[in-house]
Amino acid sequence: MTNQQHLKQKLWDIANDLRGKMGADEFRDYMLGFIFFKYLSEKMLAYANKALEPDGLKYSELDGHAKREEYVSALKPMSLNTLGYFLEPHELFSAIVKRADAGGTPTFILGDLQKVLNHITQSTMGTESEEDFENLFEDLDLTSSKLGKTEEDKNELIVKVMSHLDQIDFQLDNPENDVLGDAYEYLIGQFASGAGKKAGEFYTPQEVSSVLAKLVTTGKKRLRNVYDPTCGSGSLLLRVAREVEEVGDYFGQESNPTTYNLCRMNMIMHDVHFSRFDIKNEDTLERPQHLEQRFEAVVANPPFSARWSSDPLKMNDERFSSYGKLAPKTKADFAFVQHMLYQLDETGTMACVLPHGVLFRGSAEGHIREYLIKELNVLDAVIGLPANIFYGTGIPTCVLVLRKQRAHPEHVLFIDASGEDHYEKVKTQNRLRPQDIDKIITTYREFVQKSPLEKGFRGVSEDKYSYITNREEIAENDYNLNIPRYVDTFEEEEPVDLEAVAQELRQLEQDMKETDTTIADYCKQLGIEAPF
Secondary structure, rough: HHHHHHHHHHHHHHHHHHHHOOOOHHHHHHHHHHHHHHHHHHHHHHHHHHHHHHHOOHHHHHHOOOEEEEEEEHHHHHHHHHHHOOHHHHHHHHHHHHHHHHHOOOOHHHHHHHHHHHHHHOOOOOOOOOHHHHOOOOOOOOOHHOOOOOHHHHHHHHHHHHHHOOOOOOOOOOOOOHHHHHHHHHHHHHHHHHOOHHHHHHHOOOHHHHHHHHHHHHHHHHHEEEOOOOOOOOOOHHHHHHOEEEEEEEEEEEOOOHHHHHHHHHHHOOOOOOOEEEOOOOOOOOOOOOOOOEEEEEEEOOOOOOOOOHHHHHHHOOOHHHHHHHHOOOOHHHHHHHHHHHHEEEEEEEEEEEEEHHHHHOOOHHHHHHHHHHOOOEEEEEEEEOOEEOOOEOOOOEEEEEEOOOOOOOOOEEEOOOOHOEEEOOEEEOOOOOHHHHHHHHHHHHHHHHHOOOOHHHOOOOOOOEEEEEEEHHOOOOOHHHHOOOOOOOOOOOOOHHHHHHHHHHHHHHHHHHHHHHHHHHHHOOOOOEEE
16 A cells, blocks of 8 residues: 555544544535644644754744744744745644643643634735635634534544544655645545535546546646636646646636635645635636636536526626527526636637536527537537536536637537446446546547548547537537437347247247146136136
8 A cells, every 4th residue: 555545544534433423524624624734734843843953943842942932933924925824833733732632631622723723814914825824714613513512522522533633644745746635635535425415516526627637738738827617626726737747827716615715725735835826715607706817728517507697787798798698597507618718718728517418408508509619619529428427416417628729620529438338337426447538538639639631530530439520510410519419329239030039929829828728727627717
């Protein structure tokens, strides 16, 4: 077992051992919150120790030192500038656990702990990182009855969680890349799998994230920026970074306050400096926060068929005005597409997951779909995914890939990755395997990289899997993008031997007559009337 796997399993075991009767989605905020607090403490401790090394001092031992205040005062602005926050020696995670365990019985620490969590946020006020740490611990409710009936019960559970975590080495100096960040994201996924329908609010399965990330980074080694208008826990944004050597800045928007906090924690846990991410807590469609920006990569897993205002005044909004119609009030899917396309850079790529219905539903959605293809000509690929691949919903989904500068302006790639050969079933979920992801990405990249005049361009089409069509064919289909119209997945049945079937029926009829005769004979012997 690797260091990374060991850390993941250890943290998940602690979560399962300590959450008691609390639901996975309820305990998530406490477990992830305390892991984050421990991470901040260890980063602070490592940074301060390095700064104090010339003086032969340790930060955790400063309390009681004659020049304590002098050292702390010097370290605070340095820490705020580098880390974005500040913790005093007695506020460190390990210091609180030490006080809690003093004397063999749990000391009451909830009051002190709440002050420390508040102080982390307060330490950033008036600095560049203030917005990134604002209300970051508001979901870590130490007064909640879910933790226990009495204050002593609550304290006991919190002390147990912190004591267990204190014994784990987070390996922040491990050369293996992002060990703790990966473990943190693993926990988010594990909590999502136990949260049922609620999981869709904050988590995109890693396999789907991987597909989107690979699509938008095709042909790129570096990205100036990446954007997710419904960023959830931020896993999709972070997944994009794994596919390139460098991402400049991360932008996102999330309407759910709890998930917004989780996203900011996730960014920091993956060592993304506070100056390089800008995550906002607002409704993207109603109050977009980054409209002046244009993004090189745009990824999203918007809430499927969500309600939105669809107010006629939205026709004055530059994101929607040119289309002539708005997405339906009960289905905001295309509103998200329009928003993302508006913010996509001229040389950028966007990939988003949507319910299958966006491919063929009519009325306003049909009109918007036609405009995207006929007038804007931005549709690059349509990819069908297996059903039951997302937590909390079994509906089939698809990925739309859009580009403003397309390699093949007259062609569109269709991929049907929904067949049984293209995924595996794990418990109640379907899951894309590495080979399934590779097949999707290889097919798309071959399409992008080959010329229509090049031998083998049509070879990207694979029977019952992919097909390269053109805009003329799509127009002939009234801009209906339903994948079976383009990728023929029909399985021809074996021919039926009618003579053999007839012979079998004749034999059955003969057998039935013999059976009737036998039953009639039995009935006669018993002196009863035959049933026929």
